[in-house]
Amino acid sequence: ETGVTQSPTHLIKTRGQQVTLRCSSQSGHNTVSWYQQALGQGPQFIFQYYREEENGRGNFPPRFSGLQFPNYSSELNVNALELDDSALYLCASSAGTSGFYNEQFFGPGTRLTVL
Amino acid sequence: SQQGEEDPQALSIQEGENATMNCSYKTSINNLQWYRQNSGRGLVHLILIRSNEREKHSGRLRVTLDTSKKSSSLLITASRAADTASYFCATAGNTGKLIFGQGTTLQVKP
Numbered sequence: 001e002t003g004v005t006q007s008p009t010h011l012i013k014t015r016g017q018q019v020t021l022r023c024s025s026q027s028g029h030n031t032v033s034w035y036q037q038a039l040g041q042g043p044q045f046i047f048q049y050y051r052e053e054e055n056g057r058g059n060f061p062p063r064f065s066g067l068q069f070p071n072y073s074s075e076l077n078v079n080a081l082e083l084d085d086s087a088l089y090l091c092a093s094s095a096g097t098s099g100f101y102n103e104q105f106f107g108p109g110t111r112l113t114v115l
Numbered sequence: 116s117q118q119g120e121e122d123p124q125a126l127s128i129q130e131g132e133n134a135t136m137n138c139s140y141k142t143s144i145n146n147l148q149w150y151r152q153n154s155g156r157g158l159v160h161l162i163l164i165r166s167n168e169r170e171k172h173s174g175r176l177r178v179t180l181d182t183s184k185k186s187s188s189l190l191i192t193a194s195r196a197a198d199t200a201s202y203f204c205a206t207a208g209n210t211g212k213l214i215f216g217q218g219t220t221l222q223v224k225p
Contacts, residue, residue, distance in 0.1 A: 043158070043203070045213050055211065058212055100212075101207070104213070106150075
């Protein structure tokens with residue numbers, strides 16, 4: 001059984017640029033969630049995808065968008081990067097229904113630095 | 116906004132001692148989950164306790180939930196140096212979100 005993987009591991013961008021982060025969910029999982037974790041803080045929920053549809057969103061502006069593909073992998077896109085977007089971006093997958101009724105399996109994260 | 120608030124923010128103990136971390140939250144929940152994070156890496160799920168449960172065990176971990184007080188505690192017994200990590204509680208309610216607290220940083224000294 002393959003765990004959750006994320007790419008790239010690290011990324012450096014400049015303010016105003018756009019970035020795409022990728023996540024492959026664990027085998028058999030149909031729900032993917034994305035989180036932003038600033039240094040020294042807890043993860044903050046960005047959004048969740050269930051069967052290719054957005055299902056729940058946190059307090060993030062529209063320049064944070066996502067996709068889920070038929071194989072349940074997912075992308076997080078961030079447009080017009082700001083310095084405060086520098087963080088660890090975590091992806092998590094889970095099985096069963098949408099929502100958070102089951103444990104989440106996290107990937108190792110992508111460290112994004114915005115200069 | 117962060118719903119779960121962990122207490123203490125930091126905890127330092129000797130190997131073999133027990134570690135207790137507390138989590139308080141504000142709104143009604145379906146379940147509460149505890150996670151561990153080592154050195155800014157991905158989170159590892161520890162225990163999920165549902166709103167109709169009061170206590171759960173997993174190995175050296177014991178989690179309690181008091182919905183009347185909107186609080187939970189995580190007890191790690193006979194701690195080891197490898198337990199050094201940050202521990203987060205996260206609540207799942209009817210909002211369609213999983214909301215994490217700020218975390219407790221645990222240091223276990225050999």
